[in-house]
Amino acid sequence: MRVKRLHPWPAGIAEAEAIQDRLRSRVELTGPDTFTLVAGLDVHYRGGDALTAAVVVLDAATLEPVEQVVAHGEAAFPYVPGLFAFRELPALVTALERLTTTPDLLVCDGYGLAHPRGFGLACHLGVLTGLPSLGVGKTPFVGTHEPPGEERGSWTPIVHEGAVVGRALRTRRGVKPVYVSQGHRISLDVATEQVLHLAARYRLPEPIRHADHLARHP
DNA sequence: GCGACAG
DNA sequence: ATCTTGTCGC
Numbered sequence: 001m002r003v004k005r006l007h008p009w010p011a012g013i014a015e016a017e018a019i020q021d022r023l024r025s026r027v028e029l030t031g032p033d034t035f036t037l038v039a040g041l042d043v044h045y046r047g048g049d050a051l052t053a054a055v056v057v058l059d060a061a062t063l064e065p066v067e068q069v070v071a072h073g074e075a076a077f078p079y080v081p082g083l084f085a086f087r088e089l090p091a092l093v094t095a096l097e098r099l100t101t102t103p104d105l106l107v108c109d110g111y112g113l114a115h116p117r118g119f120g121l122a123c124h125l126g127v128l129t130g131l132p133s134l135g136v137g138k139t140p141f142v143g144t145h146e147p148p149g150e151e152r153g154s155w156t157p158i159v160h161e162g163a164v165v166g167r168a169l170r171t172r173r174g175v176k177p178v179y180v181s182q183g184h185r186i187s188l189d190v191a192t193e194q195v196l197h198l199a200a201r202y203r204l205p206e207p208i209r210h211a212d213h214l215a216r217h218p
Numbered sequence: 219g220c221g222a223c224a225g
Numbered sequence: 226a227t228c229t230t231g232t233c234g235c
Contacts, residue, residue, distance in 0.1 A: 043225075045226045079226080081223040087226095088225080110224045120224070141224045179224085 001102045003093045004128045009076070016083045020119040027113070027123050031132045031185030032104070035060045038198065039103035040207025041095075041125070043088045044215035049074040053091035054215035056207060057103050063198070063206050070218045071095035081141075084110060085121035089128075096129065105186075106133035107198065107207045111141055112183035114158055114166035126184020133183030134191040136205055140168075140179060148177050153196055155180075167192055171199035178203060 010016035039057045046052060051074060057067040071094035077086035112122030112135035122135030143160030145168045152173050158166040158181070166181030169192055180195050182188055198205035204212075 043226085045225080047227085051226090075226095079225075081225095084224055115224080135224085137224055139224070 001096060001099050001129070003096050004130075005093065006089060006128070010086060013080060013083065016077065016080075016086050017117065020083075020117045020124075023124065023127050024117065024119040026127045027119070027183075028185045029113075029182055030187050031190070033187075033190045033193075035104040035132070035194065037066065037101060037103040038105045038107060038194075038207050039096075039099075040107045040205065040209070040211035041092055042109045042208055042211035042215050043091060044212070045075070051075055051088070051091055052215045052218055053088065053095045054211045054218070055092070055095045055099060056210035056214055057099065057101050058207050058210065060104070065210055067099060067101050068210070068214055069095050069098040070214060071098065072218075082116040085124045088121070089124060092125065093128065096125075103131065105194065106131055106183065107194075107205050108133060108135045108183060109208055109211070111135040111137045111166070111179070112181040114142055114160065114179065114181035116142055118165070120181070120183075122181065122183030132185040134186055134194065135166075135181045135183055136195060136208060137179035137181070138176075138204070150174050155192060164188070169195060171196060171205075172203050175203050
């Protein structure tokens with residue numbers, strides 16, 4: 001599939017933050033509520049700056065993989081909380097460009113709206129591709145939330161600077177919740193519903209599990 | 219001012 | 226993210 005490339009690459013923190021502030025206005029918080037092909041994205045670090053990006057496309061109905069691609073590359077930015085996306089974006093975009101199928105939804109490893117400037121990796125990938133996207137974080141980042149009930153499906157809002165920016169969602173009874181936030185062209189209700197559907201058996205959504213496995217064992 | 223801080 | 230063993234529980 002075709003993906004917009006990243007502009008002049010940010011030379012430092014201030015430039016990277018400026019890009020996020022500019023692209024943030026392009027995010028749309030409503031969109032489709034059903035999907036046919038769902039892609040999971042993940043990156044595995046292999047020492048130094050070397051990394052491998054993986055994308056696995058699943059049939060949304062059966063959760064069977066229909067296509068998988070990898071792209072080897074290097075971290076394109078130092079790790080700075082809030083600017084994490086700039087490390088992985090180039091390799092992830094290269095992998096997406098190698099897809100012959102076009103997914104309906106991108107499931108990203110990290111945050112979307114629940115971000116210091118409201119523009120995490122999931123938003124960035126959504127805007128660059130124009131596709132609906134959502135983020136699934138494994139540990140809390142910004143905002144505060146109450147622990148959700150122990151039952152699968154229970155959730156609590158994540159509140160940051162007075163606004164709801166995501167949800168702590170229990171995908172498995174008695175297991176740590178995951179943190180869901182909107183990326184692009186999706187509502188928080190639909191994002192939550194999709195994560196729950198995609199994580200019927202394990203804590204993390206199936207697409208991310210597949211992408212994680214592929215990135216580790218190319 | 220200090221500490222915490224997605225992966 | 227990654228360096229890393231055993232252990233508890235379903």
